[in-house]
Amino acid sequence: MDELVKELRKIYVEKLTKSYPLERVLIFFVYLLGRCLLSVNRREAFVKFIFSFQIDKFKKILPIITIGDCLIAFFLVFLTIKIYWLIKRSAFMHLSRQKGFSDSIALWKQRTEEVISSKAEYNKTLVSDIRKRIDSKRKDVINLHLLGEVLLSLSIVILISLTAFNNKDFAAFLLCLLLIVLIQRRAYIIYLKNILPELVSEATFIQKDFSHQKVFTDEFTENSNVSN
DSSP states (O other), X not given: OHHHHHHHHHXXXXXXXXXXXXXXXXXXXXXXXXXXXXXXXXXXXXXXXXHTOOHHHHHHHGGGOOHHHHHHHHHHHHHHHHHHHHHHHHHHHHHHHHSOOHHHXXXXXXXXXXXXXXXXXXXXXXXXXXXXXXXXXXXXXXXXXXXXXXXXXXXXXXXXXXXXXXXXXXXXXXXXHXXXXXXXXXXXXXXXXXXXXXXXXXXXXXXXXXXXXXXXXHHSSTTOOOOO
16 A cells, blocks of 8 residues: 555655656745845845845744745746746757757758668567667756746746845856756757757657757647657
8 A cells, every 4th residue: 555655655756756856846936035035135145144144034934934825936937947947948049040950950960761661560669669769868958947947937026126236146157058958959969969860850750840949849848748
């Protein structure tokens, strides 16, 4: 019975984290903490508060949290997801336009066509293996972008705190923006080296049109599903 309970708990946690990743929960608390801090002491640097955070401070802030604060935090989480989606889409499509992939894509397509067999079962096995490799690397990209969402939420809170300007918060704000840019670059490198060739091969096997726009929509948007 204990083993059954543990297994059910594991399945429940996995489904919960897939539908609402823990990074999104962290973003919620970033906004909640930031709103409470700005309400209590607008003059204290947000970065200084975070690094000097103590339980006693949390106990002082906790009683002033209202349902309204929670609703605002939920709204800001939703807004952050939408803003970050625009950032990653713009970065992805910009980098796709900057690079000339036509020759490489044609070469990968040709190599795939050379190994296509007349046996449907053999081709199905190859496609299945390709999809597993794609999903494995896609998880890396998705996790990177979830980190980017957390950094975006921090940068928004820090930007709001800059109404009382201080050098530490301003430097932290610029650092968050820089890291978000670097995440776009790193995610695209993973796509370019590890995912793009596999996607071209998969599209060739199943006779499907390939485009970077379709890749972004099918593989890296909110409604795309990552296989177990």
